[in-house]
Amino acid sequence: MTALVSLKGVSKTYTRGKQAVPVLEQLDLDIAQGDFLALMGPSGSGKTTLLNLIGGLDRPTAGSVTVSGERIDQLSSGQLAKWRSRHVGFVFQFYNLLPVLTAEKNVELPLLLTALNKAARQKHVETALEIVGLKDRAKHKPSELSGGQAQRVAIARALVADPTLLVCDEPTGDLDRKTADEILHLLQVLNKQHGKTIVMVTHDQKAADFATHELHLDKGVLVEQVKNAA
Numbered sequence: 100m101t102a103l104v105s106l107k108g109v110s111k112t113y114t115r116g117k118q119a120v121p122v123l124e125q126l127d128l129d130i131a132q133g134d135f136l137a138l139m140g141p142s143g144s145g146k147t148t149l150l151n152l153i154g155g156l157d158r159p160t161a162g163s164v165t166v167s168g169e170r171i172d173q174l175s176s177g178q179l180a181k182w183r184s185r186h187v188g189f190v191f192q193f194y195n196l197l198p199v200l201t202a203e204k205n206v207e208l209p210l211l212l213t214a215l216n217k218a219a220r221q222k223h224v225e226t227a228l229e230i231v232g233l234k235d236r237a238k239h240k241p242s243e244l245s246g247g248q249a250q251r252v253a254i255a256r257a258l259v260a261d262p263t264l265l266v267c268d269e270p271t272g273d274l275d276r277k278t279a280d281e282i283l284h285l286l287q288v289l290n291k292q293h294g295k296t297i298v299m300v301t302h303d304q305k306a307a308d309f310a311t312h313e314l315h316l317d318k319g320v321l322v323e324q325v326k327n328a329a
Contacts, residue, residue: 102129102130102131102132102165103130103131103132103134103166103167103263103264103296104128104129104130104153104164104165104166104264104296104298105128105129105130105163105164105165105166106126106127106128106129106149106152106153106159106162106163106164106165107127107162107163107165108125108126108127108161108162108163109123109125109126109127109128109152109159109161109162109163109164110123110124110125110126110159110160110161110162111123111145111148111152111157111159111160111319112160121319122145122148122319123145123148123149123152123159123319124319124320125162126149126162126319126320126321127321128149128314128321130153130296130298131296132296133290133294133295133296134296134297134311134312135286135287135290135296135297135299135309135310135311135312136297136298136299136310136311136312136313136314137299137300137301137306137307137309137310137312137313137314138150138298138299138300138301138313138314138316139300139301139302139304139307139313139314139315139316140315140316140317141302141317142302143318144316144317144318144319145316145318145319146300146316147268147300149300149316150266150268150298150300152164153166153264153266153298154183154187154189154264154266154298155171155174155179155182155183155186155187156183158172159172166186166263166264167186167263167264169182181212184209184212184213184260185260185262185263186262186263186264187262187263187264187265187266188209188256188257188258188259188260188262188264188265188266189257189266189267189268190250190253190254190257190265190266190267190268190270191253191268191269191270192268192269192270192272192273193273194241194246194249194250194252194253194273195253196241196249196252196253196256197241198240198241198242199240200240201237201238201239201240202228202233202236202237202238202239202240202241202244202252202255203221203224203225203228203237203238205241205252205253205256206224206227206228206252206255206256206259207220207221207223207224207259208256209256209259209260210223210224210259210260213260223259223260223261224237224255224259225237226259227255227256227258227259228252228255230255230258230289230293231251231252231254231255231258231285232251232285233248233251233252233255236248236252245278246273246274246275246278247274247278247281247282250270250271250273250274250278250282251282251285254270254282254285254286254289258289258295263296264295264296264297264298265286265289265295265296265297265298266297266298267286267297267298267299267300268299268300269300269301269302270282270283270286270299270301271283271301271303271306272301272302272303276305279303279305279306280305283306283309284309286299286309287309290311297310
């Protein structure tokens with residue numbers, strides 16, 4: 100089966116002053132359509148860098164990144180921005196919601212880059228909020244929502260354009276255990292019932308247990324793969 104995401108010989112090096120700092124080294128990774136992958140590893144292992152390469156937020160120093168058959172490492176900055184808007188939904192640890200906008204207006208933001216008219220955008224927004232169980236909070240601003248509700252709005256925003264891939268960077272890192280488990284269960288539902296491919300960076304083993312499998316990074320190298328029983 101052809102992988103949805105394929106990284107071949109990927110290396111990433113940053114430059115600090117005159118010093119080259121390697122973060123990822125000759126990494127190969129295939130992620131299948133419909134997978135829910137947890138990326139784990141100690142701080143500084145390259146997890147977020149790898150996530151950013153998969154999501155088209157960064158480019159490799161060497162190697163190729165192919166998503167849905169397209170070499171995204173070869174796209175121009177403008178092409179990459181358009182590609183992200185079509186293919187990737189981002190979920191961050193601190194929600195990244197605009198405080199002056201209501202939940203529904205925050206969710207609508209990615210659709211403003213599309214050709215959809217206002218009525219069509221509204222329909223997409225309502226569907227996304229319904230999927231995450233927050234249709235009744237559509238008119239509330241982030242300050243009027245709990246942390247778990249704010250993260251659900253962020254997930255709805257990530258979903259609203261029906262992306263190929265959901266990319267989650269520590270999505271439960273700012274939540275208590277009970278709320279975190281609710282968010283992880285929602286991601287699991289999106290994966291199993293809605294067929295969403297999810298790549299999640301986490302340092303939390305309990306969060307990783309919700310995924311279909313884990314990959315472990317250590318000093319930029321893929322060192323271990325653990326299959327869950329679930």
